[in-house]
Amino acid sequence: MTKANASVLLFHEVGLHARPSVKLTKVAKGFGARIELATNADGPWIDAKSIVRVMAAKAPKDTVLHFRAEGGDAEAAVAALVRLVESDFAEVEEGA
Amino acid sequence: MTAASAQPNRVLQGRTAAPGFAAGRIVRLEREPGSGAAAARAVGTPDEEAAALKAALAAASADLAGLIGGLDDAEAAAMLEFQLAMLEDDALTEPVFAALAEGLGAEAAFAAQLDAEIAGYRASDDDYFRARGSDLEDLKARVLAHLAGAAGAAGALADDAILVGRDLAPSRFLEIDWRPGQGIALAEGSLTSHVAILARARGIPMLVGVAGIDAPEGTEALLDAEAGTLHLAPDAADRAAFDIRRSAGRDRDRAAGAQAFEPAATACGTPVQVLLNIGGPGDLAGLDPALCDGIGLVRTEFLFHGRGGDDLPGEDEQFEAYRAILAWADGRPVTIRTLDAGGDKPIPGYTLDGEANPFLGLRGVRLSLAREAVFRIQLRALLRAAAHGPLKIMIPMVAVPAEMAAVQALVDREAAALAAAGTPPGRFELGMMVEVPAAALTLDLFAADFVSIGSNDLIQYLMAAGRDSAAVAALADPLAPAVLRVIETVARDAAARGLPVSLCGDAGGDPAAIPHLLAAGLRALSMGAAAVPRAKAAIRATHLTGIRP
Numbered sequence: 208m209t210k211a212n213a214s215v216l217l218f219h220e221v222g223l224h225a226r227p228s229v230k231l232t233k234v235a236k237g238f239g240a241r242i243e244l245a246t247n248a249d250g251p252w253i254d255a256k257s258i259v260r261v262m263a264a265k266a267p268k269d270t271v272l273h274f275r276a277e278g279g280d281a282e283a284a285v286a287a288l289v290r291l292v293e294s295d296f297a298e299v300e301e302g303a
Numbered sequence: 304m305t306a307a308s309a310q311p312n313r314v315l316q317g318r319t320a321a322p323g324f325a326a327g328r329i330v331r332l333e334r335e336p337g338s339g340a341a342a343a344r345a346v347g348t349p350d351e352e353a354a355a356l357k358a359a360l361a362a363a364s365a366d367l368a369g370l371i372g373g374l375d376d377a378e379a380a381a382m383l384e385f386q387l388a389m390l391e392d393d394a395l396t397e398p399v400f401a402a403l404a405e406g407l408g409a410e411a412a413f414a415a416q417l418d419a420e421i422a423g424y425r426a427s428d429d430d431y432f433r434a435r436g437s438d439l440e441d442l443k444a445r446v447l448a449h450l451a452g453a454a455g456a457a458g459a460l461a462d463d464a465i466l467v468g469r470d471l472a473p474s475r476f477l478e479i480d481w482r483p484g485q486g487i488a489l490a491e492g493s494l495t496s497h498v499a500i501l502a503r504a505r506g507i508p509m510l511v512g513v514a515g516i517d518a519p520e521g522t523e524a525l526l527d528a529e530a531g532t533l534h535l536a537p538d539a540a541d542r543a544a545f546d547i548r549r550s551a552g553r554d555r556d557r558a559a560g561a562q563a564f565e566p567a568a569t570a571c572g573t574p575v576q577v578l579l580n581i582g583g584p585g586d587l588a589g590l591d592p593a594l595c596d597g598i599g600l601v602r603t604e605f606l607f608h609g610r611g612g613d614d615l616p617g618e619d620e621q622f623e624a625y626r627a628i629l630a631w632a633d634g635r636p637v638t639i640r641t642l643d644a645g646g647d648k649p650i651p652g653y654t655l656d657g658e659a660n661p662f663l664g665l666r667g668v669r670l671s672l673a674r675e676a677v678f679r680i681q682l683r684a685l686l687r688a689a690a691h692g693p694l695k696i697m698i699p700m701v702a703v704p705a706e707m708a709a710v711q712a713l714v715d716r717e718a719a720a721l722a723a724a725g726t727p728p729g730r731f732e733l734g735m736m737v738e739v740p741a742a743a744l745t746l747d748l749f750a751a752d753f754v755s756i757g758s759n760d761l762i763q764y765l766m767a768a769g770r771d772s773a774a775v776a777a778l779a780d781p782l783a784p785a786v787l788r789v790i791e792t793v794a795r796d797a798a799a800r801g802l803p804v805s806l807c808g809d810a811g812g813d814p815a816a817i818p819h820l821l822a823a824g825l826r827a828l829s830m831g832a833a834a835v836p837r838a839k840a841a842i843r844a845t846h847l848t849g850i851r852p
Contacts, residue, residue, distance in 0.1 A: 220623075224431055225385040225438075232388060258385070259394040263423065265432060 209240075211285040212275040214248070215292045223266035227296040232258045234291050240278025242288070246270050255288070310522045310536040315513050317488060317531050320499035322833050323508030324549040325486030325526040326542070327463025329518050329535075332471060344451060346408035353400055356409040359449035364390055366445060370477050379501065383474055385435070386442045395420070410450050417443040428614075441472040460485060465524050465533075467516045471498050481507050486526040488513045488533045503833060555814075559836035564593045567839040569821060575842045578638070578829035580807055584627045590832055597635035599755065599829025600697070600807040601628055603642050603681070611651030615677060621684035629692030636693045638755065638807075638829075640736065641681055643699040645670050647770070653677065662760075662769060667700020667736075672709055682717045690729035697755060702739040704748045711750065736807075740765050743789050746796040754797050755829070758808025762786055781810035787823055794824030805829055814841035821845050 219227050235242045235255040243252040246266045253260040255274065266272065272292060276284045291297075346352065367387040371380050389395055395416065402412035417439055424436035460466065462484055470491045476498050485507060492498065492511030502509040508528035518524070518535050525534040525545045529552060534541055568574045578599025581587060583606075606616040606624060629637050644650045645666025653674060658664035671678040685696050698710050711733065718728050737743050738757030746754065758781055763770050765785055768778035780786070790806070797804035805827035810816040812830025814837050820828065821842070830838055 221431055225435060226381045229381070229384050229388045232392075254394070257392050257394040258388040259392045259420070262389075262435070265427065265429070267429075 209279060209281040210275070210277050211281040212273065213285045213289050214271050214273045215289045217266055217270045217272050217292055218268060219292075219295055220268060222268045222270065223261065223264060223272075225262070228258055228261045230296050231288065231291060232256055232261055234287055235284065238276070238278070238280045238284035238287070240276040240281040240284045242274065242276040242284050245273045248273055310518055312536045312538055312541070313534075315488075315515055315533045315535065317510035317513030317533060319509075319528045319531045319833070320492065320511045321502035321507060321509040322528050323486070323506060324528065324545070324552060325463070325465055325484055325508050326545060326549075327465050327484065327486070327524065328461065329520055329522040329524050330460060330464040330466050331520045332466050332468030332475070344410070349404050349406060352403045352407070352409045352412075355450060356399065356403065356413060359409070359446050360390060360396065362449045363442070363446045366478065367474070370474065379473060379477060382438060383477070386438055386474065389439065390442060390446070410447055413446055413450070414443060437472070441474050444472070445474065465526050467513075467518070473498050473501065476501050481505050486528070488516055488526060490514065490516055555837055555840060559840035562843070563836035563839060564591065565839075566596065567842040569842055569845045569847055571847050573821075573826065573847055575821065576805070576827035577835060577839060577842070578805060578807070578827060579835070580829050580831050581628070584624055584631070586832065587628065587631045592631060592633050592635060594832060594835050595635070598628065598632055598637040599805050599827070601625075601637065601639040603640060604644065604648055607642060607644065607650050607653070611653060613652075615653065618680050618684045618687075621681060622687050625685060625688035625694075626691045629688060629694065632692060634692065636695055638695040638697050638734075639685060640697040640699050641668070641671055641678070641685075643667050662763065668698050668706050668710065669700060671698075672706065675713070679713060679717060682714055683721065686714070686718055686721055686728035686731065687726065689731035694729070694731045695753060696731055696733050697736055698734070699736045699757065700739060700760070701735040701737075701749070702741045704750065707735055707749050707751060737761065737793050738764070740789065743793050746793060747800065751802065753803040753805075754793065756790060756793055756804070756806040756808070756825075758786070758790070758806055758810040761789065761808070765789060781808075781813065781816045782819055787819055790820065790825065791823040798824065803827065812838050814838060817841040818845045821847060
């Protein structure tokens with residue numbers, strides 16, 4: 208099992224609100240790996256594929272988001288999520 | 304039909320959220336969360352309940368996916384995608400299915416789960432999160448309606464339907480196949496809601512804040528969203544008068560719409576600035592800045608709406624809102640009015656309680672100077688925003704020169720503090736609203752960079768006719784000779800001193816008043832966005848020679 212993790216600064220104007228959360232969970236669901244997200248390096252860790260959980264994190268602007276993934280495509284998954292946050296949730300290409 | 308025809312002939316007053324006319328019959332908007340749904344269906348076995356819920360979830364998902372597919376409005380689509388993502392998330396539905404296995408009914412279990420989620424959002428101290436609670440209410444109502452077998456009917460409204468109800472969720476607006484001739488009248492609702500923006504974009508006339516719409520389904524009605532009225536059970540003469548207003552309105556719209564985005568000038572070639580009045584950044588959604596020459600009035604009360612006590616908006620929150628408006632204006636001047644609370648706009652813990660005559664009480668700048676800490680936060684946010692575009696700071700309810708002097712001293716102090724902190728404010732102008740007759744008659748005594756006539760309050764104070772009293776509404780006439788003379792005086796005195804002057808009350812967007820305001824010497828008028836096309840048409844039709852104010 209491949210494991211991967213990374214951290215990225217959330218600078219989106221309104222924080223991790225509805226539209227960015229929808230995009231984030233969509234990207235996460237494109238991967239087979241189990242992917243988790245935390246707003247603190249020590250957790251609590253939440254399922255990055257669940258919009259209910261991601262929204263409940265209520266991460267404001269300037270939060271550092273931590274990702275960790277486990278599974279065959281874990282590295283690609285974490286890289287894609289970091290790219291998404293770094294691009295300020297720009298339109299994600301199909302199949303990304 | 305018999306119950307409907309027994310309705311008395313009466314006129315209800317509301318506020319125009321989207322202009323236009325509709326003549327037809329009342330259709331009641333009733334899909335209140337949970338209303339009657341639980342009673343309509345007996346609770347079955349756990350398996351039956353699970354199957355019913357699955358079917359309802361699938362149907363609701365299909366509704367939302369279908370709605371999203373048919374949209375060209377990115378804002379609205381994003382909102383529905385959020386609902387769809389929530390609906391398809393096992394984290395939301397798993398606990399519900401678990402409750403069904405325990406013997407609970409599908410409606411009760413689903414409603415309880417959604418209510419818990421909604422409560423979490425409503426408890427947030429972030430406006431944005433609180434607003435998502437409404438999206439989940441909308442989602443809950445949709446699934447419950449499918450469980451009750453009641454959904455889908457709203458998609459096909461009669462051609463002459465005037466939809467009435469308490470409030471209308473954006474997703475319900477979007478699932479209706481709107482056609483010209485239909486209309487909306489809501490008991491609640493707001494001018495800045497998403498539905499109001501959608502209705503304006505689709506050209507569906509809509510009123511909000513209509514008290515007493517209890518007329519039953521099928522009642523004949525005339526919706527005049529220019530006058531802001533819903534006429535129930537009209538007679539033949541009412542219909543004839545309505546038809547005349549409607550056809551005149553159509554002719555004007557056809558001519559005006561074509562030129563709404565061109566700068567305005569009178570028939571004799573004098574340019575006139577057309578500015579927007581807005582109640583917050585939300586009013587600008589979907590608007591093309593080419594519609595206007597700038598923003599003539601931002602009512603900052605929106606930031607304080609529903610707040611009070613210790614929960615007043617902070618400097619950063621205000622700064623972001625002001626900066627967003629400057630960014631939209633894209634280099635056009637933006638006039639932001641400092642907090643104009645008091646009068647009919649109370650803020651708990653900020654305004655004074657129990658004034659016998661609040662319109663003549665502690666309001667506007669009087670209150671700002673009495674609550675200096677709150678005022679200074681707003682001034683700092685404004686001074687910071689000034690770095691992001693041409694900003695004009697406007698002070699409301701000024702009566703005497705000492706008030707402007709006190710404001711200037713506070714502004715100087717905050718500007719110096721910002722400069723000392725290494726972030727000097729950008730260039731800005733500091734001006735005053737002219738709405739108290741005392742200020743209107745002594746403009747030469749005041750220090751200000753610009754003035755703007757607040758005609759609503761000026762008329763109320765000049766004519767001694769309260770804005771809150773329908774009984775004296777006829778006296779509150781913008782074309783009364785006393786009002787026009789005072790406006791002419793202000794325009795002349797401002798011009799003599801080289802001060803820019805505009806007008807930002809309701810009269811500014813009123814085609815009937817515009818020729819007189821121009822004749823009185825005004826060359827800048829500020830109004831709601833919906834009024835712009837007709838106001839520009841009225842400006843273009845005006846010959847300045849030959850009109851006496």
